[in-house]
Amino acid sequence: MSYCPCELHCHTVHSDGDFNVHELQHCAKDDGLALIALTDHNTFSGCLELDDSIIPAIHGIEWTTYFGHMLVLGVNEFVDWRDAVPNNIDEKISLVKAAGGVVGIAHPYQLGSPICTGGRWEFLISDWNQVDYMEIWHEDLMSESSENKKAFKLWTSLLDSGCKISAVYGRDWHRLEGSGHYGCTYLDMDSVSPASALKAIKEGRTVVSNSAKFFFTLKSNDKVYSVGDTAKSGKYTASFFTDIHLRSQYMGGEYVVYRSIKIVTNGGKTALEISFDEPDAEVELKKGNWYRAELWGTVAGSERVLAVTSPIYCE
Numbered sequence: 001m002s003y004c005p006c007e008l009h010c011h012t013v014h015s016d017g018d019f020n021v022h023e024l025q026h027c028a029k030d031d032g033l034a035l036i037a038l039t040d041h042n043t044f045s046g047c048l049e050l051d052d053s054i055i056p057a058i059h060g061i062e063w064t065t066y067f068g069h070m071l072v073l074g075v076n077e078f079v080d081w082r083d084a085v086p087n088n089i090d091e092k093i094s095l096v097k098a099a100g101g102v103v104g105i106a107h108p109y110q111l112g113s114p115i116c117t118g119g120r121w122e123f124l125i126s127d128w129n130q131v132d133y134m135e136i137w138h139e140d141l142m143s144e145s146s147e148n149k150k151a152f153k154l155w156t157s158l159l160d161s162g163c164k165i166s167a168v169y170g171r172d173w174h175r176l177e178g179s180g181h182y183g184c185t186y187l188d189m190d191s192v193s194p195a196s197a198l199k200a201i202k203e204g205r206t207v208v209s210n211s212a213k214f215f216f217t218l219k220s221n222d223k224v225y226s227v228g229d230t231a232k233s234g235k236y237t238a239s240f241f242t243d244i245h246l247r248s249q250y251m252g253g254e255y256v257v258y259r260s261i262k263i264v265t266n267g268g269k270t271a272l273e274i275s276f277d278e279p280d281a282e283v284e285l286k287k288g289n290w291y292r293a294e295l296w297g298t299v300a301g302s303e304r305v306l307a308v309t310s311p312i313y314c315e
Contacts, residue, residue: 003207003215004034004192005184005247008058009071009106009135009170012038014046015062018175021049027176029055032247033184034192039071042081058194062106068121069110071135071170074198075101089123093130102198104133106170109150128163133201135170136308140180140252141210156268159290159311166206166228166310167292181252183210188227204228209295209307211247212258216240216293218285218312230313233287238263238272239280242295258297258306265289285314 011017012024019027021038028036037058040046047059063070063081067089072079077099084092093103110119125131136155137148158165168185188205189196200206205228207215218225218236225231244258263272263283272283276295285291290311297306 003186003188003213005032005213006035006037006187006197007031007033007171007173008037008039008060008073008104008168008185008201009062009138010036010038010173011040011062012046014043015041016174021046022051022054024173025051025054025057031250035187035189035194035197037071037073037197039073056192056194056197058197064118066118068108068123069106069119070123071104071106071133072096073102073104073201074194075099084123086122086124089125090127090130093125093127097130102132102201103130104135104168104201105131106135107138107147107151107172108134108154109147110138111147128158128161128165131163131165133166133168133206134158136167137183137208138170138172139182141169141183153268159292160266164204164311164313166201166204167208167308168201168206169208179252181210181254182250183208184247185209186213186215188215204310206310207307208309209247210256211244211251212295212307213243213246214241214293214295214307215309216261216263216312218283218291225312227309227312230315231285233285233314235282235284237280238283238293240278240293242276244276254299256297256299256306258295259303260296262294262296263291264294265291287314289314 035056037060039060039062041064050057060073079095108121112120169183186207187200220236258276265271292311293309295307
């Protein structure tokens with residue numbers, strides 16, 4: 001298995017969604033997804049109804065508080081979210097991790113009150129190394145969302161500070177929408193299973209995409225490094241895999257033209273740029289830097305990033 005499309009932020013009638021649990025699973029299967037995470041607000045109750053014969057699903061919950069929404073996946077026991085406040089969130093995250101959970105930040109720059117009270121991230125994290133992943137894009141991708149731009153910038157700054165945080169997309173799926181352009185998170189999984197998906201998130205083997213399947217590797221002296229790995233400094237051959245057709249039927253009606261691939265490093269600086277259909281290029285890694293690949297193009301004539309990998313790190 002390699003890089004399967006997943007949706008890691010879903011809701012049902014057990015919180016504020018319109019789907020019952022099986023309806024959600026069937027819709028996800030019809031949408032060409034390989035796996036989902038059920039993350040109802042402040043309840044696991046829907047997880048009891050999941051049927052993995054329809055589509056595999058991670059058991060999760062979205063901690064929904066006045067200070068932000070935190071996605072908690074794969075916990076083995078209940079961790080109380082009700083007394084979570086800005087100054088104790090590190091302690092709460094530690095409890096989640098001790099219970100086997102994977103921690104993600106949902107839509108950190110979502111509009112807060114009065115639109116969505118608590119939707120904006122205001123918790124005071126002192127140890128970002130405890131956070132496994134962050135939604136750098138969410139909801140409809142083709143809207144001019146300042147929320148996504150700010151989340152992308154925050155993620156980049158955390159990478160610059162030395163944190164290894166996986167990038168994910170969150171549809172925040174509540175119901176069947178009439179229109180819109182929704183992406184997915186590709187997970188590099190050994191098998192399509194909740195355990196393999198959680199492992200991929202923790203190890204940084206994720207790609208956020210508008211639809212295209214996209215990832216890269218670095219090779220030097222017969223050693224190959226993949227997304228999430230840590231390599232030594234030096235010169236490498238970067239090889240890119242790009243399939244722009246894999247999920248094109250699930251895109252919106254916008255006219256999309258793929259144009260280039262960039263390798264981006266610290267500070268969001270471009271270390272390399274080639275045409276999107278070139279298979280490989282030479283790149284030099286510098287000690288202490290991170291390197292992610294970005295697929296760029298135009299949507300209705302507007303230039304934007306259409307897919308981005310989590311980084312390969314340089315020790």
